[in-house]
Amino acid sequence: MAISPGIAGQAVGLFAVTNVDDIMILALFFAQGAGRRHTTRTIMIGQYLGFAGILAVAVAAAFGATFLPEQAIRYLGLLPLALGIRAAIQAWRHRGADDDAAGEASGGPRILEVAAVTFANGGDNIGVYVPVFATAGLGGMTVYVVVFLVLVAVWAAAGRFFATRPLIARALSRWGHVLLPVVLIGIGLLILVRGG
Template sequence: MNVTSLLQAAGLFIVTNIDDIIVLSLFFARGAGQGGTTARIVAGQYLGFGGILLASVAVTFGAGLFLPDTAIPYFGLIPLLLGLYAGWRVWRDGDDDDDEVPDKSVSVLLVAAVTCANGGDNIGVYVPVFLTVGTAAVMAYCIVFLALVVVLVLAARFVATRKPVAAMLERWEHILFPLVLVVLGLVILVEGGAFGL
């Protein structure tokens, strides 16, 4: 793979995943002060993005029976339901900043589910590209993408730990986290035409 192809792969990753910085920053805010937060977010991001890549490669090489195009918009139900649940917990527990640690925890599976749902539309972008570049280039794109996942997480961590941003996230995370997930889910459902929307 030449330098131009590497830059194209990096550019494709950035364009399709830049929105993850907001969601990942909220995960960092949610897990602030808890040991292992970064490791759980990295693991969850790799697990979720790995699912997106696996589905993209499977569809590219003819395994579209496992993931029909019409199913992709329904991934929006994952962040929508997670957001509604998180919002219900905020409402139930009140606007108390002294939430118990389990209420603010960040799990690998939660990050993976949100990453996978948020990246469902990436499949629709990656497959046409993969179809045009050949098998060796597909593998090279996957390697570049996987290398950039950790860069994306570190960028989100950098954003979330800037003093003004961290202060804002600490104050409003309990409202922003469910709100962003609900909006994300609705956008995925509406843009994908799920339920005839």
């Protein structure tokens, strides 16, 4: 089966549309880890682990081995909800501390936290990817997967770019400890309410 020349462009478009909200989450993670060693590596590994999980489920489902029933997708919202509540408790405990002390208390993002948020936030993408992958054939699916994996790095770079712009960096530095829990809790509730 021949691969359509426009399939890479379609893959870019599909990735952008289904992951636009991820840039804000990545920027918050980069802001949380600002000034710490290995922040970029931690976020990249976590982002790739989470997105690889999404792709693995979508590819398996496209081949007919549905590992994740549609009804179960809503429960992925429990991951960012729990992480958001945990981040909110940490922010509350350190509310009187200065920004540097509060930042030290958070310890920056962890690989499995980033992976869990990425997977949970992208869980609804599985429902979009499966029919696209199933109709694209093996060659087309391979193009989608390769393009998506390249774009994960582009997305992480965009998140880092936004987190390091002076105006945005100041806002995230001042309010990131509040925004991160709010965003994670919001995403978790949205996934739970929206369902599969």
